[in-house]
Structure formats: structure tokens, C-alpha cells
Amino acid sequence: MVENNRTTVMEFILLGLSDDPGQQPVLFASFLIAYLLGLLGNLLIMTLISIDPALHSPMYLFIATLNIVDIGLISSAVPKMLINIYTNKKAISFVACIAQLYFFVFFAGSECVLLAVMAFDRYVAISLPLRYSVIMRTNVCLDLVLASFTISFLHALLHTLLMARLSFCGPNRILHYFCDIAPLLKLSCTDTSINELVIFTEGSLLVMVPFLAVLISYACILVAILRIQSTKGRYQAFSTCSSHLTVVTLFFGTLMFMYFRPLSSYSLSQERMVTVVYNVLAPMLNPFIYSLRNKQVKDSMRRVLGLP
Incomplete structure (x- = not known):
């Protein structure tokens, strides 16, 4: 399609993490193993939570929701990458690229808000234990989960619509393994100032407000812990x-490192690895962090598997 002597891009080429043919089998095996571990680990924790009455509490409701979000997040990009490596065909249509961008932004945003909700849950459990069952009622927990998904839906829709309005009429080679915001903005032949403004305003709010909520929650938790007399307690x-805390550090640390800088300082060749x-x-x-460091989950796993 030609308009004003410029060709409109109808598909993109995802260059992946490396263009070295010798590295493709290693990348394929590594990401396939990571994807299968992610799926199986999250599904295992979800199954344990659903069938073991001992895990039917607000904290594990949120963990099960996090499992769903993690499955969506890892599935938003990895399967397409594996297909591209296996078939050696790296093309993705414009529509599929925008769809991939939407699901990635949606699940990443959901994780941001959900981690803040989980921090609030821990604050209530430790600082207000006698009122925990009253404050964290089932309907309240479900409302918090629904709110996290609603906020993320609107957030992803906003960024997707802003991206879809842009024109792409020049290079179509994305130095990345999926359709992320920054690489696409780099390729646009129209003004991206509105997109960048929204990233640094609305996008910053979606990340920083939950992050600050986590910090405040854990500051209150620390105060409550210091008031406990016994070392064991x-x-x-x-x-x-x-x-x-481990999950929050891993997720928020890399997310803020990637996106809260001017687009001009974004180095695709170096920083695409951070996205991984x-x-x-x-x-x-995440599922291994929660299972290996959580006695209740390990006890539940032993009961379900019939282990001593």
C-alpha cells in the first residue's frame, strides 16, 4: 500500500535476542524449558490452592491470581518467539503485533497492582491480626482482584490505541523478541510525543503508585514486627x-529500569535482555519462590502427593 510516496508497514520482523544461527538451538531450548517450568509451576500452585482447604485464605487467593497473571505474562511473548525460532520465520502481522503488545501490557500492569494488593494483605495480617478476617472478607478480596484487572485493562487499552494510531512507513525490523512499546515507538515515522508523555505520566502512575503502596505497607509491617517481643515471633x-518481597524486588526493579527513562536513552541492543x-x-x-519458602505450601504438596 502506497500513500504520499511512503509504504505503510503491514508486518514486522522480530529479530529476537540474537541473529547468530548457532545460538538459535540454545535459545529455543532455554526458552522452551523456562516456558514449560513457568506453566507447570504456576499450574501446580493453582491446583494445590484449589484442592487443599488449608490454603483457602485471602493470601492464597491472591497467589492463585498471581499464578494466572504469570501464565498470561509469559505466554504473551514466549510462544511466538519459540515458533519464530523453530520455523525460522520471524514475521508478525501489524494486527498480531498490536494484540501481543496489548496482552503484555495488560498482564504486566495486572502484576503491578496485584503485588500492591498482596502487600496490603500482609500488612493487615501482621499489623491487624485480630481484624484480619473482618477486613479481608471474601467479597473484599474478590473486589480487589477485579479492580486490579479493570485498572490494567484500561491501562493496556490506552497504550494499545495510542500505538495503533501511529504510522509505520520505514524500517520494520524490531530488535526484540516481541512487540514491546519502546521498539515500536523507535520505528514509527510519525510524532510519538503523546505516547511518550502518556508513558511517563499514566504509565508511571500505574507502576509507582503500587510500588509506593508496597513500600508503605512494608514500612508499617516492619514497625509491627519490631514490636514483637520474641525472636521466634x-x-x-x-x-x-x-x-x-523477593517477587516485588525482581519485578519492579527491572520494570522501572526499563521504562522510566527518556526514549532517546533506550538501547535496544543492550536492554532487550533485561525484559527477559x-x-x-x-x-x-514466582511459583518456586512461593513454594520453596512457604511451609504451608510445602505441607500441602506433601499431603496431596501422599508424602510423609
Whole structure:
């Protein structure tokens, strides 16, 4: 299609993490293993939570929701990457690219808000234990989950519509393994100032407000833990938060490193690897972090598997 002597791009070429043919088998095997571990790990924790009455509490409702989000997050990009490597065909249509962008932004946003909700849950459990069952009622927990999905839906829709309005009439080679915001903005032949403004305003709010909520929650938790007289009590209180703190650090740290800088300072060739941390490694590791560091989950696993 030609308009004003410029060709409108109808598809993009995803160059992946490396164009070295010798590295493709290694990349394929590594990402396939990571994807399968992510799927199986998250499905396992979800199954344990659903069938074991001992895990039917607000905290595990949120963990099960996080499992769903992690499956969506890792599935938003990795399957297409594996297909591209296996078939050696790296093309993705404009419509599929925009759809991939939407689901990635939606699930990443959902994880941001959900991690804040989980931090609030831990704050209530440790700082207000006698009122926990009253504050964190089932309908309240479900409303918080629904709110996190609603906010993320609107957030993803906004960025997707802003991206879809742009014109792409020059190079169509994306130096990335999926359709992320920054690489696409780099390729646009129209003014992207509105997109960048929204990223640094609305996008910053979606990340920084949950992050600040996490910090405030854990500041209150720390105060509550310091008031506990026994060392054993302090350890037990902190152990219930350690898994969540690990996940928060892994996810928010890499997310803010990637996106909260001017587009001009964004180095696609160097920083596409950082995306792997929160798009692949975090969803893969989260279920193992929660299971390996959580006595209730390990006890549940032993009961379900019939182990002593």
C-alpha cells in the first residue's frame, strides 16, 4: 500500500535476542524449558490452592491470581518467539503485533497492582491480626482482584490505541523478541510525543503508585514486627513476607529500569535482555519462590502427593 510516496508497514520482523544461527538451538531450548517450568509451576500452585482447604485464605487467593497473571505474562511473548525460532520465520502481522503488545501490557500492569494488593494483605495480617478476617472478607478480596484487572485493562487499552494510531512507513525490523512499546515507538515515522508523555505520566502512575503502596505497607509491617517481643515471633512474621518481597524486588526493579527513562536513552541492543527478567524469569520463578519458602505450601504438596 502506497500513500504520499511512503509504504505503510503491514508486518514486522522480530529479530529476537540474537541473529547468530548457532545460538538459535540454545535459545529455543532455554526458552522452551523456562516456558514449560513457568506453566507447570504456576499450574501446580493453582491446583494445590484449589484442592487443599488449608490454603483457602485471602493470601492464597491472591497467589492463585498471581499464578494466572504469570501464565498470561509469559505466554504473551514466549510462544511466538519459540515458533519464530523453530520455523525460522520471524514475521508478525501489524494486527498480531498490536494484540501481543496489548496482552503484555495488560498482564504486566495486572502484576503491578496485584503485588500492591498482596502487600496490603500482609500488612493487615501482621499489623491487624485480630481484624484480619473482618477486613479481608471474601467479597473484599474478590473486589480487589477485579479492580486490579479493570485498572490494567484500561491501562493496556490506552497504550494499545495510542500505538495503533501511529504510522509505520520505514524500517520494520524490531530488535526484540516481541512487540514491546519502546521498539515500536523507535520505528514509527510519525510524532510519538503523546505516547511518550502518556508513558511517563499514566504509565508511571500505574507502576509507582503500587510500588509506593508496597513500600508503605512494608514500612508499617516492619514497625509491627519490631514490636514483637520474641525472636521466634519476629522470624515467623517476617517469613510470611519474604517470598513476596523477593517477587516485588525482581519485578519492579527491572520494570522501572526499563521504562522510566527518556526514549532517546533506550538501547535496544543492550536492554532487550533485561525484559527477559520480568517477562520470562519472574513468571517462571514466582511459583518456586512461593513454594520453596512457604511451609504451608510445602505441607500441602506433601499431603496431596501422599508424602510423609
